[in-house]
Amino acid sequence: MKSLMNFSLHESDLSRFENDWNNIESFLRTHGLDGVELFVDHTPLPDFPYGVVKGVHLPYWMGRHRAWVDEKAFHEDMDENEKFFLFGGHDRQDMIANFINALKNAASVNAEYGVFHVAYVELDHVFTRDFGVSDMEVMDSTAEFLNRSVSLLPGGEPPVRLFFENLWWPGLNLLDTAATMHFIDSLEFGNWAFTLDTGHLMNAIMNCTDEKHAIGSVLEVLARYPEDIIDRIEGMHFHCSLSGDYQMQVARNGVPADYYDLSFHERLIAVMEHVSKIDQHMPFTDERCREIVDFVKPRFLTHEFETSNLPELEWKLRTQIRALCGEDR
Template sequence: MNFSLHESDLSRFENDWNKVKSFVRSHGLDGVELFIDHNLLPDIPSGIVKGVHLPYWMGRHRAWVDEKSFNGNMDENEKFFLFGGHDRQDMISNFRSALENAASIDAEYGVFHVAYVELDHVFTRNFGVSDTEVMDSTADFLNGSLSFFPNGEPPVRLFLENLWWPGLNLLDTAATIHFIESLEFDNWAFTLDTGHLMNAIMNCTDQRTAIDSVLDLLARYPEDIIDRIEGMHLHCSLSGDYQMQVARNGAPEGYYDLSFHERLIAVMEHVSKIDQHMPFTEEGCRKIVDFVRPRFLTHEFETNSLPELDWKLRTQIQALYGNEI
């Protein structure tokens, strides 16, 4: 399951990693996928973290292709949130530090988002950039950042994750293949996020349709690409109708007059309605897992309490394995 070092997650288990371990074991899981960044990690018992999720800097593409973006009219908190650093070298350094953190806790992989979206884009969908442009800048960023490591390879296997914004959304097979051919390192694989793919397809209004749509899209890819999908974030998102409605309405009234923090809150509330992170209840979700055969499957949910997390895990595991559990 996904987990973080935030107090909202740790407090559910009374800041006791042994209780975290007991909880995941009670659901038949091997451990957690832990969100980390470049900051110094606390002591974490060995054996509980299987993989990590690296930070996502929404505006990385803009800053990477145009260094003047770092000099824009924004405070330092906004700059760091969007770009991951105060200049290009700071961005690279923070990314490398996150990877080194992952290696220090023996994570088997680190998930990395290949996507670009500005805050207002999540409402307007006026992205002004193509998937290929974002993937090209991401490949350049990764190749340059990883060149500092021995043999130009990341210290943990880099799992490239799809989103529904411009970038690696998996909708265009040729664009995806072009992207991976641009990578100058070999220690990588894909993480397939099922909910993100449903968000990208946008016709997913019920689980059965969503499952079929995901399978139809994956079937377009050659076997060697499917074999590179070593990770999976399993959850359900049926927000197609909502996305179209908001795209027609644009940004909320008064949005551009808000402070960065206020705009960020509005964006996160909206994104949570798009990316719903609900458990599958249809047994057909097993078809996706069987088609991909990932090495690592993460039940990825957003929850407000331990009972809610427990319910979502039990619900999806029951749908996935049925009478086998």
């Protein structure tokens, strides 16, 4: 198993290491990590030492489902930045081209996999949970989008192994085994696997308020799946999220006052602040977290955290590695 941390080429990440990849590589060695899972999108990549990249996280266009099933969405009167953020393009062909370019970026850095979200949510849905679509509908549109895109690539396969990640919004959430199997059966290519995001699964369960219970709940969901599906979970985003009480409270409150009067940028900030309270990205502290890793036996485990500075990142890494491995690094 390769142990990684999430990383991006954004200044907020690079500046912690004085924009020096030697410092990044030294940090990885200090903490016993094999490399990074790097966020990449469809835009050209700068030069940097690609050897540190073991996997990538592909972009998530959260409203893709709506635009894919109803192309009128592309012509709605909305800010162009909002339209691209939601849909990933200005029409279907643009969406496909941008996705393919992201895959090519992943291949260009020799990534062994690319994480892809199978989920749909509109900005206001994150407050109301009034999604208006089923998991199956989102998985069907996603499979169609993926099949169409991948069919245009050499050999009809993605150039890096696609790792499908669970979220807590409509789509792949892993709670319904039949829906998961339906999604698998809808795929027309073979170079794929799953990434289990432990925190996202806790969010989907919704009643996780303490770590011991949350770990047990994750194991209960995994136990519903046959061995051949567990074997397909080749990646893991490892972190803890205990936001059950908060989710229930906000679902009752609905959309914040004056939300619809805000600009796109202001609404996005409000949404991201809310999402960060749901998806907490905290380190595991209970050594029983090892049971999740032992059950799945992933090829890649990414310590996935959201942090404001290097000391916070170090603290979260050390805390979780201590729980997982029983030692400090």
